[in-house]
Amino acid sequence: MIQDSDTDYSATFxxxxxxxxxGRIESLVEEYPDDTVLHIDWGDLADHDLGAARSLLANPSTHYDALRDVLADYSHGGVDVYQATLHESRPIEPAVYGLPDNATFEVGEYRHSELNRLIEVEGQVTKRTEVNPMMSVVVKQCVRCGYLHRREITPTGKGGNVRWCESCGDEHDHGGPFEVRPEQSEWTDHQLVRVQTPPEQATDGNENIHVHLTGALCGTVEGGDRVSLSGEFRPEATKDWPVYDKHVMGRAARVEDASFEDVDIGDTDVEDIHELSRRDDLAELQRGSVAAAHEGDNHLKDAVRLQLFSDFSRVGPDGAHYRGKSHILLFGDPGSGKTLLLEGAHNSMPRSAFTDGMNSTSAGLTAAMTRDDFGGGDGWSIEAGTVVRASGGLAAIDELDKADVDDLDSLHTAMASEKVPVSKAGKSAMLPAQTSILAAGNPTGGHFDPSRPFEEQIELRSPLLSRFDLIFAVREKTDEQSVRQIADTMAKARDASGYFDRDDLDLSAEQRARIEPDIDANLWSKYIAYATRNYHPVAASEDVLDYIVDEYTELKTSLPSRYQEELDQEERGSLNDDSRSKMPVTMRKVGAIQRFAAASARSRLDDVYDREDVDLALDLVRRSLRDIGVLDGPTAGATASADQQRGFDDFGISPES
Known part of the structure; x- marks a missing residue:
């Protein structure tokens, strides 16, 4: 039903x-001018007067202004908004959020039937301009008679025209000319943001829409933020007339929580999640859900599944920051399954982005500040890159060794601080990057040379390498049994996928087991989100922490002689960068052990981690150090190694087989 735009709902508002x-208005007046936005839930208005709420959706240009005027003049119960704001240039503004389902859209879902209506758009901010002054009402003076004309201007520059003087003009003589009087015009703040489909929801046709923020809404969102923005959906003419561009004139902005609060988990899901967590074979099921079609490499699957849970970031009373996200680097031969593991992690994670070092976004791996015509001028804008867009989740980066040097330098900063600083020409910003990095790359020459040390076959710089909690060498398997098993898996998985895609063929149970994850994909994603939301593990006791200290000390002081000499030089202050190993074992490994131990507890829905969790983390750390040649002992591809005895067999084969 079309609502009457002429109805005056001022008394209702x-x-x-x-x-x-x-009560909220009273609190807002007390906090003014630090806070100038009254957040109003549309559902509350609908409960009070459904007709008024529906009219607000249908005719926001009329009724939103009426609501704003009522709030500006609000005087009730000893609270007087007009008097409180009389000597300030910033009004208190309403921001209506929580629109009904039929007015809430993901980016790209809206159609022409929503034009000029109030809608709410859910997506991610990928680019934003600076906050700039905007003339909202222009005053033009007739030069001939001095009469002042007031005209509203939209954020897209429409309006403001004076065709003839209202004082001295007529149909034969329009009067004028007219001059703009900036000092008598009305001004506000303006910021343009681009909202795009989040990367984990993106398809080949990645949709975006421009949203204009004005007044108190400016500066409330940042690149990478997951947002809900409500406003009037307006068409704007383009050079391709009669096709119009899409804009939203923002009225309210909300930034979504970074801890997967947007993932819909119902009561039945919670029951299924807890039932799954009690399974004796939980770790095995989770490994089988990371990359179902990847044969073996259980130590890699264990590392990746724990990375999906990670730990939570902590900030001490002294402001010290302890990152929660873990970082893993898979370096190995082409065709060894690295990309399949990255894709499996990307598909498992509720919030994630996938890219490669050569083809990341125009903003690179982190973010970029550029001077362009975004926003209709020649101003500075900030664009979020892959790691920022994946904040709160995981960024899977293939071919990391092919990335630009500047990109790698900025990635190092993001991995260390979970933030991305962006600055240029005196402009600066800090973007969130609470992102786990799962990266893959190839050794120099394409394949590992067994006669050369690992560190000589990797071109990434030492500071960046030191930020990875775990680095694994993924070598091509060459023994007959492994080659046969991997080839068998690949051939039969490919054929089973053909059965899955054809309507005229039925998958057998054996075929289904080859290509489907051990845990239903939707439940697996919700399990990760639920664990991340609700569990924040700490050590079960001081004894557990002492155990970590003892084991790390033993690890550090029992390194091969070549690293012991380096440690001695470092203690004497005689170690220079040229002689420093690219694969150091630093105190950061203590944090890595704690992060993976906490992730192990989270993976079974526990709020404390114990010695068994620490042992799992230590096994992964030791395996990583052996893989890259820091610790002596069996490496990737070894038969019946110590890792296999702990269940980290390379090919899914027991040591006795």
């Missing part, structure tokens, strides 16, 4: 605010 929002 006044009654609604007095009955349901008086």
């Amino acid at each position: 006044r009654e609604f605010l007095a009955e349901q929002y008086h």
Whole structure:
């Protein structure tokens, strides 16, 4: 039903605010001018007067202005908004959020039937301009008679025209000319943001829409933020007339929580999640859900599944920051399954982005500040890159060794601080990057040379390598049994996928087991989100922490002689960068052990980690150090190694087989 745009709901709005929002308005007046936005839930208005709420959706240009005017003049119960804001240039503004389902859209879902209506768009901010002054009402003076004309201007520059003087002009003589009077015009702040489909939801046709923020909404969102923005959906003419461009004139902005609060988990899901967590074979099921078609490499699957859970970031009372996200680097031969593991992790994670070092976004792996015509001028804008867009989740980066040097330098900073600083020409910003990095790359020459040390076959710089908690060498398997098993898996998985895609063929149970994850994909993703939301593990006791200290000390002081000499030089202060190993074992490994131990506890829905969790983390750390040649002992591809005895067999074959 079309709502009447001529109906005046001012009295309804006044009654609604007095009955349901008086306390919030009173608090807002006390905090003014530090806070100038009254957040109003559309559902509350609908409960009070459904007709008024529907009219607000249908005719926001009329009724939103009426709501704003009522709030500006609000005087009730000893609270007087007009008097409180009389000597300030910033008004208190309403921001209506929580629109009904039929007015809430993901980026790209809206159609022409929503034009000029109030809608709410859910997506991710990928680019934003600076906050700039904007003339919202222009005053033009007739040069001939001095009469002042006031005209509203939209954020896209429409309006503001004076065709003839209202004082001295007529149909024969329009009067004028007219001059703009900036000092008598009305001004506000303006910021343009680009909202795009989040990377984990993106298809080949990645949709975006421009949202104009004005007044108090400016500066409330940043690149990479997951947001809900409501406003009037307006068409704007382009050079391709009669096709119009899509814009939203923002009225409210909300930044979504970074801990997967947007993942819909119902009561039945919670029951299924807890039932799954009690399974004796939980770790095996989780490994089989990371990359179902990847044969073996259980130590890699264990590392990746724990990375999906990670730990939570901590900030001490002294401001010290302890990152929660873990970082893993898979370096190995082409065709060894690295990309399959990256894709499996990307598909498992509720929030993630996938890219490669050669073809990342125009903003690179982290973020970029550029001067372009975004926003209609020649101003500076900030664009979020892959790691920022994946904040709160995981960034899978293939071919990391092919990335630009500047990209790698900025990635190092993001991995260390979970933030991305962006600065240029005196402009600066800090973007969130609470992102786990799962990266893959190839050794120099394409394949590992067994006669050369690992560190000589990797071109990444030592500071970046030191930020990875785990580095694994993924070597091509060459023994007959492994080659046969991997080839068998690949051939039969490919054929089973053909059965899955054809409607006229039925998958057998054996075929289904080859290509389907051990845990239903939707439940697996919700399991990760639920664990991340609700469990924040700490050590079960001081004894567990002492155990970590003892084991790390033993690890550090029992390194081969070539690293012991380096440690001695470092203690004497005689170690220079040229002689420093690219694969150091630093105190950062203590944090890595704690992160993976906490992730192990989270993976079974536990709020404390114990010695068994620490042992799992230590096994992964030792395996990583052996893989890259820091610790002596069997490496990737070894038969019946110590890792296999702990269940980290390379090919899914027991040591006795």
